[in-house]
Amino acid sequence: MQDALPTRGGGLDTEAVAALREQYGWNEIPRQKALSPFVVLARQFRGFLILILGLAAAIAFLLDERIDALAILVVLVLNAVLGFVQEWRAETALEALRAMLTPVAVVVRDGVERKIAAREIVPGDLVIVSAGEAIPADMRLQAGTELRTDESALTGESLPVPKTVGGEGAASRLFAGTTLVAGRATGIVTETGLQTDFGKVAALTGAVGEKQTELQKRLGQLAKEIGLASLVVAALVVAVGWYGGRPIFEMVMTGLSLTVAMVPEGLPAVVTITLALGASAMARRQALTRRLQAVETLGAASVICTDKTGTLTENAMRVTRLWTPDSAYDVTGEGYSTDGFIERDGIRVDAESDPILGALLRTALTCTNASLRRDGETWAMIGDPTEGALVAVARKGRACEVAPADRIAEVAFSSERKRMSVLAREGDGYRLHVKGAPEVVLDRSTAYLGQDGIESLDPSARQRIADAYARMAAQGLRVLALAARPADEGDVREHDLVFLGLAGMIDPPRPEVKSAIALARSAGIRVMMITGDGRLTAAAIAEQVGLGRPEVVEGGDLDALSDEQLSDLLRNDVLFARTRPEHKLRIVETLQAQGLIVAMTGDGVNDAPALKTADIGIAMGVRGTEVSRSAADLILLDDNFSTIVNAIAEGRRQFDNVRKFVRYLLCSNAGEVMAILANLFLGGPVIFLATQILWMNLITDGATAVALGLEKAEPEQMRSPPRRRGEPILGRTGMALVLCFGVYTSAASLWIFYSLLPLGTDLARTAAFTGMLVFEKVSVFAFRSLQKPVTSIGWLSNPVLIAAFTASLLLQVAAVYWPPLQTLLKTVPLSIDEWLTIGAFALPLVVVPEVVKGFTARRLDGAPA
Numbered sequence: 001m002q003d004a005l006p007t008r009g010g011g012l013d014t015e016a017v018a019a020l021r022e023q024y025g026w027n028e029i030p031r032q033k034a035l036s037p038f039v040v041l042a043r044q045f046r047g048f049l050i051l052i053l054g055l056a057a058a059i060a061f062l063l064d065e066r067i068d069a070l071a072i073l074v075v076l077v078l079n080a081v082l083g084f085v086q087e088w089r090a091e092t093a094l095e096a097l098r099a100m101l102t103p104v105a106v107v108v109r110d111g112v113e114r115k116i117a118a119r120e121i122v123p124g125d126l127v128i129v130s131a132g133e134a135i136p137a138d139m140r141l142q143a144g145t146e147l148r149t150d151e152s153a154l155t156g157e158s159l160p161v162p163k164t165v166g167g168e169g170a171a172s173r174l175f176a177g178t179t180l181v182a183g184r185a186t187g188i189v190t191e192t193g194l195q196t197d198f199g200k201v202a203a204l205t206g207a208v209g210e211k212q213t214e215l216q217k218r219l220g221q222l223a224k225e226i227g228l229a230s231l232v233v234a235a236l237v238v239a240v241g242w243y244g245g246r247p248i249f250e251m252v253m254t255g256l257s258l259t260v261a262m263v264p265e266g267l268p269a270v271v272t273i274t275l276a277l278g279a280s281a282m283a284r285r286q287a288l289t290r291r292l293q294a295v296e297t298l299g300a301a302s303v304i305c306t307d308k309t310g311t312l313t314e315n316a317m318r319v320t321r322l323w324t325p326d327s328a329y330d331v332t333g334e335g336y337s338t339d340g341f342i343e344r345d346g347i348r349v350d351a352e353s354d355p356i357l358g359a360l361l362r363t364a365l366t367c368t369n370a371s372l373r374r375d376g377e378t379w380a381m382i383g384d385p386t387e388g389a390l391v392a393v394a395r396k397g398r399a400c401e402v403a404p405a406d407r408i409a410e411v412a413f414s415s416e417r418k419r420m421s422v423l424a425r426e427g428d429g430y431r432l433h434v435k436g437a438p439e440v441v442l443d444r445s446t447a448y449l450g451q452d453g454i455e456s457l458d459p460s461a462r463q464r465i466a467d468a469y470a471r472m473a474a475q476g477l478r479v480l481a482l483a484a485r486p487a488d489e490g491d492v493r494e495h496d497l498v499f500l501g502l503a504g505m506i507d508p509p510r511p512e513v514k515s516a517i518a519l520a521r522s523a524g525i526r527v528m529m530i531t532g533d534g535r536l537t538a539a540a541i542a543e544q545v546g547l548g549r550p551e552v553v554e555g556g557d558l559d560a561l562s563d564e565q566l567s568d569l570l571r572n573d574v575l576f577a578r579t580r581p582e583h584k585l586r587i588v589e590t591l592q593a594q595g596l597i598v599a600m601t602g603d604g605v606n607d608a609p610a611l612k613t614a615d616i617g618i619a620m621g622v623r624g625t626e627v628s629r630s631a632a633d634l635i636l637l638d639d640n641f642s643t644i645v646n647a648i649a650e651g652r653r654q655f656d657n658v659r660k661f662v663r664y665l666l667c668s669n670a671g672e673v674m675a676i677l678a679n680l681f682l683g684g685p686v687i688f689l690a691t692q693i694l695w696m697n698l699i700t701d702g703a704t705a706v707a708l709g710l711e712k713a714e715p716e717q718m719r720s721p722p723r724r725r726g727e728p729i730l731g732r733t734g735m736a737l738v739l740c741f742g743v744y745t746s747a748a749s750l751w752i753f754y755s756l757l758p759l760g761t762d763l764a765r766t767a768a769f770t771g772m773l774v775f776e777k778v779s780v781f782a783f784r785s786l787q788k789p790v791t792s793i794g795w796l797s798n799p800v801l802i803a804a805f806t807a808s809l810l811l812q813v814a815a816v817y818w819p820p821l822q823t824l825l826k827t828v829p830l831s832i833d834e835w836l837t838i839g840a841f842a843l844p845l846v847v848v849p850e851v852v853k854g855f856t857a858r859r860l861d862g863a864p865a
Helices: 014-024 037-045 048-062 066-099 197-206 214-243 248-262 267-284 294-299 355-366 385-396 438-443 459-474 513-522 535-544 555-559 563-569 581-593 605-613 626-631 641-682 690-708 715-719 731-759 761-783 799-817 819-825 832-860
Strands: 104-109 112-117 126-130 138-143 147-150 161-163 179-182 184-191 287-289 303-306 318-323 328-331 342-344 347-349 371-375 378-382 407-411 419-426 429-436 445-450 453-456 478-487 497-506 526-529 551-554 574-577 598-602 616-620 634-636
Touching: 048 066, 214 641, 267 287, 267 641, 287 641, 294 616, 294 641, 303 581, 318 385, 318 459, 355 385, 355 429, 355 445, 355 478, 355 497, 371 385, 378 385, 385 478, 385 497, 429 438, 438 445, 438 459, 438 478, 438 497, 459 478, 459 497, 497 535, 513 526, 513 641, 513 715, 526 535, 526 574, 535 551, 535 574, 551 555, 555 574, 555 581, 563 581, 581 598, 581 605, 598 605, 598 641, 605 616, 605 626, 616 626, 634 641, 641 690, 641 715, 641 731, 641 761, 690 761, 690 799, 690 819, 731 761, 731 832, 761 799, 761 832, 799 819
Parallel strands: 303 526, 303 598, 445 497, 551 574, 598 616, 616 634
Antiparallel strands: 104 112, 104 126, 126 184, 138 184, 147 161, 147 179, 287 634, 318 328, 318 497, 328 342, 342 347, 371 378, 407 419, 419 429, 429 478, 445 453, 478 497
């Protein structure tokens, strides 16, 4: 946009505003079109497995099995309703978060200052911004002194950025989406909406396509496999029957019935219910899941790419170290809270007990324009974060407050001067207080305050100060020097200063981060920091949070790397500093190309493209921008990093349970299909009627499968490496289980059927039908853990499963003895002998898996078998 914009001395007039708005539109980032409830509901019917169920319902209808068709349709509707409720709840929660943001701005129009909605700003507007306020659009500075902005939401840089009128490039510009932390600025708007730097990053986010979660991919793959298998079986049935001389139409209908039987009708509903329950559990832990599969995908994450500012750190500068020529001090406390204290050699000290410390804190409290106020149980800071940290440490040391009237004069900080001075009244005289870059303050000092009073600053003392400064800087601390001297009224000359000491500060790590990272690493998950901060700061934070000392690569170095070189680099322990949005995106895409499942955390608009591209994007709900929240799959409502690790554990539990009940349902269906197919070869009467198949697959299997999805996490869950990308839900082990259970249960059912067939077809069919259902119910205990025997996890540790198991058996008793169900399912009463026979065949389904898993567990533990 051109620099020369139509303005008047009193800002734009009403006529000009209307014309400019017509040309440039509203000052806002266009949101994606709000999803209608119908669209959210319609997308619940996507997926290959849903398609198979739809076809199964159509086939059942064509076969005139109206009850079967209706039951399958009920499953599809139930699945859609559950998914819709969760996703619509998440979208509604996002709207509530957006409603919390109602930005306004002060502009000059028609010569009058007015407060308007920020979206009404147009290029050419004269805007006034005060400390603590958000900058509503990209602006060119017109006036202002001591200006510093917090650009962490845009660049990831945690330190304030100085701004000057008439400066070069970005130094004279204010950017939308950032905050003015010091000073009062007046600027001319140059860009609005999508034309701002903020808007361009948002547009980059919108260019990233939608993604499928790992669970969606694996379930889709499983559905295709089931569909293919059902077609093969149907074709085989038709071929065998035709070869055996049976009518071709009868065989086609039988093949289609088998296709319906092979489809696990309850699977979509069970998956949806399980994930919905998991999403509700995470919501109680302050994590909002926007898609049901999001938490499960996080459980598969093999690497977490995390922003530093506001994610690993508190996004609040804090003094952690103080140094004087005679002593070194540690400072405790969190954020801008004044509840911490200062220690020297493990002993608490303050301004009264340590006069040298008192002088240092007096200057720190005087030479600042920041202020702190208590907001409920937390502390809010107004002004420059660096100055706010100095105020906080001065209060921790109980330094005397400085009355505003005692501040007589001030020489402002600038990037050229690198220092700030305040002349303050002190007793009957005056004192000049100075803070700034250590090398600058030291160069203007001629003495220092020591235990014996004011001493000459000889070369040895200067070297000690320089060495202390170097040590603190190497730890990633931002270091300021403080000095003072007696002065006369009006004397603000910065010379012959008495050096008081150094203050080292940093944006400190969140307290819970270190343990959360340790737990993630124990689960085989890499944690990789990607930040806009400098090399030293990034390295220091990495060491403090438990990431060790990885190689530090800056954005400029990253630009020079080819894709192959970057891929090789990412196989090592590395962190990235001074990165731009495109760097984060490239890193995520390269990791994904290596077959890794990538989670990305962030809160700024600069994080949004990578959040959307990553397999799972995790945004901060409190500090996060609307763009980042909209791009994310999971939103941390409390901005607590440890919630991510809780979500990983929940995701792993969900996938383990999905795997358990998928195998369980397929084993159940395999027994039915094998029995029907074998019976067809044997030429006997129909062993299971269509309504009986649906009763087994939906009415009873569904209840126990849902209960299986509520199994608690196994102890070693977070000590195992993440599963690889593309790992199937079933796998070879699962196929072997399906085959073994299917062969046994089908053989047992056929034996029962043919042994009782001389006594009547209805009795034989009822016994075989009841036997198959009991086998399926009993076998659920074998799937409660895929590695450990039930004896080790407790038979009664899942009371919901026990209740579902009991209810299913009681329903089957009702199906055998209650006349209405006898009519529906065409059953007849069974005697005690038939029940005992069924029980005898069911017993191995409990005993054998327990023996096998017990033997395997002992072998893995290194114990003699």
